[in-house]
Amino acid sequence: MLGLKQIGGRLAQLIFVLWAVATILFLIFRLMPGNPLAAYIDPTFTEEQQLILMAKFGLDRPLWEQYFIYLWNLLQGELGDSFFYRQPVFDRVLELLPNTLILTFSSLIVAYAFGIIAGAWLAWRRGGLAERVAIPIVLTTRALPEFWLGMLLLAIFSFSLGWFPAGGTRSPGEEYSSLFALYSSTDFLAHLVLPAATLAIYSQGLPLLLMRSNMLDVMGEDFVTMARIKGLSSWTVVVRHAARNALLPVVTSFAIAVGYQIQGNVVVETVFSWPGLGRELVNAVSASDYPLAQGAFLMIAIVVVLMNLLADLLYSLLDPRISHA
Amino acid sequence: MHESLDTQIESRSLIKQFFDSLHLPTGDPFAVAGLIIYAAFVAVALSADVIATHDPTEILYTPAYELAADRSPGQEGYILGTTSLGRDIFSQLVYGSRSALLIGLTAAVMVALIGTLVGLLAGYFGGLIDTILMRLADVAFGIPFLPFVIVLAAFLEPSIWNVVLAMALVLWRDTGRVIRAQVLTLRTRAYVEAARVSGSSDLKIVFTHIAPNVLPLSFLYGTIAIGWAILTEASISFLGFGDPETISWGYMLQDAYASQALSQRAYYWFVPPGLCIILVVVAGFFISRGYEEILFPKLKD
Amino acid sequence: MSELQDNNILLSVRDLKVAYRVGSKDVMAVDGASFDVPAGAIVGVVGESGCGKSTLVRALTRVLARSARIAGGEAFFEGTELFGLSEPDMNKLRWRDIAFIPQSAMNSLDPVYTVEAQLHEVLMQRGGMNRKEARQRSAELFEMVGIEPQRLRDYPHQFSGGMRQRVAIALALTLEPKLIIADEPVTALDVIVQRQILDQLKELQQRLGISVILVTHDISVVAYTCDKMVVMYAGRVTESGDTATVLTAPFHPYTMGLYNAFPDLAAAGGVLTPIQGAPPSLISPPPGCRFAERCPFCQAACRTVVPALIEVSEGHNTACHRVAEAADLRVKAAATETWEANA
Numbered sequence: 001m002l003g004l005k006q007i008g009g010r011l012a013q014l015i016f017v018l019w020a021v022a023t024i025l026f027l028i029f030r031l032m033p034g035n036p037l038a039a040y041i042d043p044t045f046t047e048e049q050q051l052i053l054m055a056k057f058g059l060d061r062p063l064w065e066q067y068f069i070y071l072w073n074l075l076q077g078e079l080g081d082s083f084f085y086r087q088p089v090f091d092r093v094l095e096l097l098p099n100t101l102i103l104t105f106s107s108l109i110v111a112y113a114f115g116i117i118a119g120a121w122l123a124w125r126r127g128g129l130a131e132r133v134a135i136p137i138v139l140t141t142r143a144l145p146e147f148w149l150g151m152l153l154l155a156i157f158s159f160s161l162g163w164f165p166a167g168g169t170r171s172p173g174e175e176y177s178s179l180f181a182l183y184s185s186t187d188f189l190a191h192l193v194l195p196a197a198t199l200a201i202y203s204q205g206l207p208l209l210l211m212r213s214n215m216l217d218v219m220g221e222d223f224v225t226m227a228r229i230k231g232l233s234s235w236t237v238v239v240r241h242a243a244r245n246a247l248l249p250v251v252t253s254f255a256i257a258v259g260y261q262i263q264g265n266v267v268v269e270t271v272f273s274w275p276g277l278g279r280e281l282v283n284a285v286s287a288s289d290y291p292l293a294q295g296a297f298l299m300i301a302i303v304v305v306l307m308n309l310l311a312d313l314l315y316s317l318l319d320p321r322i323s324h325a
Numbered sequence: 326m327h328e329s330l331d332t333q334i335e336s337r338s339l340i341k342q343f344f345d346s347l348h349l350p351t352g353d354p355f356a357v358a359g360l361i362i363y364a365a366f367v368a369v370a371l372s373a374d375v376i377a378t379h380d381p382t383e384i385l386y387t388p389a390y391e392l393a394a395d396r397s398p399g400q401e402g403y404i405l406g407t408t409s410l411g412r413d414i415f416s417q418l419v420y421g422s423r424s425a426l427l428i429g430l431t432a433a434v435m436v437a438l439i440g441t442l443v444g445l446l447a448g449y450f451g452g453l454i455d456t457i458l459m460r461l462a463d464v465a466f467g468i469p470f471l472p473f474v475i476v477l478a479a480f481l482e483p484s485i486w487n488v489v490l491a492m493a494l495v496l497w498r499d500t501g502r503v504i505r506a507q508v509l510t511l512r513t514r515a516y517v518e519a520a521r522v523s524g525s526s527d528l529k530i531v532f533t534h535i536a537p538n539v540l541p542l543s544f545l546y547g548t549i550a551i552g553w554a555i556l557t558e559a560s561i562s563f564l565g566f567g568d569p570e571t572i573s574w575g576y577m578l579q580d581a582y583a584s585q586a587l588s589q590r591a592y593y594w595f596v597p598p599g600l601c602i603i604l605v606v607v608a609g610f611f612i613s614r615g616y617e618e619i620l621f622p623k624l625k626d
Numbered sequence: 627m628s629e630l631q632d633n634n635i636l637l638s639v640r641d642l643k644v645a646y647r648v649g650s651k652d653v654m655a656v657d658g659a660s661f662d663v664p665a666g667a668i669v670g671v672v673g674e675s676g677c678g679k680s681t682l683v684r685a686l687t688r689v690l691a692r693s694a695r696i697a698g699g700e701a702f703f704e705g706t707e708l709f710g711l712s713e714p715d716m717n718k719l720r721w722r723d724i725a726f727i728p729q730s731a732m733n734s735l736d737p738v739y740t741v742e743a744q745l746h747e748v749l750m751q752r753g754g755m756n757r758k759e760a761r762q763r764s765a766e767l768f769e770m771v772g773i774e775p776q777r778l779r780d781y782p783h784q785f786s787g788g789m790r791q792r793v794a795i796a797l798a799l800t801l802e803p804k805l806i807i808a809d810e811p812v813t814a815l816d817v818i819v820q821r822q823i824l825d826q827l828k829e830l831q832q833r834l835g836i837s838v839i840l841v842t843h844d845i846s847v848v849a850y851t852c853d854k855m856v857v858m859y860a861g862r863v864t865e866s867g868d869t870a871t872v873l874t875a876p877f878h879p880y881t882m883g884l885y886n887a888f889p890d891l892a893a894a895g896g897v898l899t900p901i902q903g904a905p906p907s908l909i910s911p912p913p914g915c916r917f918a919e920r921c922p923f924c925q926a927a928c929r930t931v932v933p934a935l936i937e938v939s940e941g942h943n944t945a946c947h948r949v950a951e952a953a954d955l956r957v958k959a960a961a962t963e964t965w966e967a968n969a
């Protein structure tokens with residue numbers, strides 16, 4: 001295992017990064033030209049009413065004081081109220097997080113399962129026709145604009161073929177007694193297919209290429225040659241030895257991919273009107289709903305930073321050379 | 326001995342030296358295909374005025390003064406048809422290459438420049454400078470890329486320059502780290518030691534002895550950044566935070582999406598811009614892959 | 627020595643050729659090697675690095691690098707011709723009859739599994755044992771090679787270099803093979819540990835009646851360990867025979883030179899005289915004797931005519947044009963100046 005000291009170091013780094021991101025965010029939102037309350041204040045408000053509102057949001061105080069109030073509030077999970085929904089940002093963000101996580105994890109699990117198997121297979125069949133055809137195709141999927149792929153799938157499978165619904169998480173009129181009832185319904189799954197497929201098609205390239213190149217490296221290792229000299233079955237040689245060793249960095253990359261995907265979800269959630277954090281961020285920014293935009297941004301940043309940390313920990317856990325040092 | 330080598334290098338033409346040190350990947354067929362696509366793309370962007378059949382922003386009318394909207398490809402001479410507002414799709418596509426080129430190149434140059442500078446300074450001087458720059462890189466890795474660009478682009482003036490700036494503010498991190506690692510190994514090389522002992526100034530060592538050796542790496546990360554920048558700008562424009570004055574492929578896609586092109590199955594409208602983005606980005610991938618094989622050759626078997 | 631007298635040959639290699647594909651050309655890394663391995667004997671294969679000795683023994687397992695292939699020859703193992711076997715039949719024979727000890731046990735053990743898991747894998751998949759039997763057998767094997775069975779649960783990186791080599795020996799013994807090929811098994815170790823491992827190997831070999839092919843670049847290892855020896859140079863066998871005979875009365879100048887170039891494993895001291903120069907490129911090998919370029923006794927014929935491997939005494943073969951003058955050459959070869967003059 002990692003020593004306590006290393007874990008402490010990583011945690012300190014994590015806190016530092018989160019603090020820095022929060023500070024950058026504060027600067028962006030407070031130093032921008034224009035009155036941050038512009039969207040909130042009705043033009044008919046009197047001067048006096050405006051001042052009361054400014055005071056309510058602490059905007060009448062000096063900048064440094066606002067900064068410390070902001071940090072103090074953040075520490076308590078207090079993200080302010082959404083201008084638009086007139087409800088606490090924290091509740092709103094927490095409400096949307098599951099949708100984003102379900103979309104992210106379902107697509108990434110599919111992408112990784114496919115990418116790992118296909119990558120291992122391509123490495124095993126190296127130098128063949130399959131490789132010459134597959135690699136350019138995989139590179140092309142990495143070059144796809146995700147939202148365009150989403151549009152294409154939407155146009156084909158929803159509007160032209162009518163197989164899947166066009167957006168959202170549930171059909172109009174459907175009501176569910178609980179979140180669990182919603183997430184386990186076939187209606188929800190039908191809504192999930194196209195956005196998840198979009199993200200999966202885009203994401204499978206990373207594990208595939210990574211797995212393939214790791215496999216090629218590992219297959220040149222002595223222990224793989226020895227496994228063959230031992231007369232072990234091809235399955236044992238390729239899967240138990242080569243793939244198991246090649247898998248290590250790929251599994252680690254999963255955590256990083258989660259962090260990456262969550263920020264990239266912004267466009268795909270928008271295309272499919274998927275009520276997640278990313279779409280909320282876009283809507284909030286468009287509507288100048290600063291507290292909500294800030295909250296959604298911070299929540300995304302937290303996931304990104306946590307996933308980077310998780311990647312490090314996973315690696316040290318899965319590699320006996322580190323975990324049994 | 327050392328000085329004579331210096332003057333020798335300096336006497337060579339700077340431009341030739343630059344291209345030599347880039348080691349363009351002309352041996353790999355995919356990389357060559359990528360270079361050809363790039364060349365074609367640059368040619369179209371430069372001669373957009375000649376190739377385009379219409380003004381891309383002009384609203385077109387029939388001779389009977391009816392709006393020439395939703396024409397399918399080929400109909401009434403519109404090569405790729407028209408949008409639901411009566412604008413020529415083909416011309417938009419051609420002009421879109423211009424903004425893609427502009428965004429891709431400026432972003433690539435900025436990312437490579439900032440990243441290389443950070444890497445050189447952090448790697449060569451070490452100590453406090455290194456610590457500060459690398460903590461900054463940590464922060465850049467913690468910033469959600471696309472949301473950051475959205476927020477910055479929305480709050481600053483919506484222009485392609487702000488999009489490029491926002492991208493460069495985050496994307497330098499990968500280049501910076503890689504170049505730093507490279508510099509760390511270079512600075513222990515004998516010729517760098519020799520230059521230090523012979524009393525060359527730090528700046529001279531960094532820019533005449535170390536920088537030329539990391540140039541191919543900067544270039545590699547620059548080519549990767551081109552694709553990233555074009556994809557990101559498309560996303561930003563699609564979300565509606567792009568430059569409203571500029572016709573870009575992302576803008577076209579946003580226009581199509583917002584105008585119900587999907588439900589009207591107007592594939593001719595939203596497929597071509599996507600294909601153009603893919604073509605340019607994938608060309609960048611091919612070039613950088615060919616590049617990597619030159620920079621980090623792996624023994625075949 | 628008595629068991630060497632009978633004609634019980636376990637493995638007989640005849641005119642083996644192994645080619646590497648380099649660009650569009652074939653390079654013969656092993657170019658017509660022949661030798662016998664008697665049952666219950668240790669046979670040393672000795673030569674400088676790159677002479678093809680590792681390729682030669684790897685060919686006997688038929689697990690070669692992707693660019694390499696067996697280009698000719700035969701290998702009879704208990705009368706079965708190995709190169710003609712189907713891949714499934716060959717796979718049945720691997721490890722059960724012919725096991726392998728690699729040079730670097732570190733790289734040849736899978737880093738993500740415990741040593742026990744790697745022993746069990748072979749015992750269960752190849753030996754048909756159940757888990758309980760495999761556990762018992764693993765402990766037995768560890769005791770045989772002198773490691774406490776508690777250490778079975780450790781990962782490869784937790785062992786020292788010498789210990790790992792013992793693990794590799796234990797692995798080779800799992801299925802009680804008839805032949806163990808040891809490819810430079812002690813090269814990476816310091817001299818004291820080398821001796822311990824070689825003693826261990828020899829003790830087990832004698833106790834279990836196994837044959838061993840021991841590949842090494844170090845002629846003192848051969849002198850210390852092997853009953854018979856095969857000297858290779860640039861892909862060809864230059865001399866072979868009983869170790870005692872070959873080393874006391876070598877007939878090939880290369881063997882004489884090798885003997886000068888290594889310290890005695892058993893007793894320190896003596897002047898080391900290296901052979902000057904380097905082996906010829908195998909991409910375009912010289913037409914005659916491949917050692918000619920470096921040989922202090924080279925004559926005109928040596929550069930044009932390939933010397934045949936001929937029997938100089940019972941079981942002792944040499945490929946040299948000047949075998950008749952061997953006694954004379956031996957005297958000259960013992961002098962350091964002979965080898966320096968050629969440089």
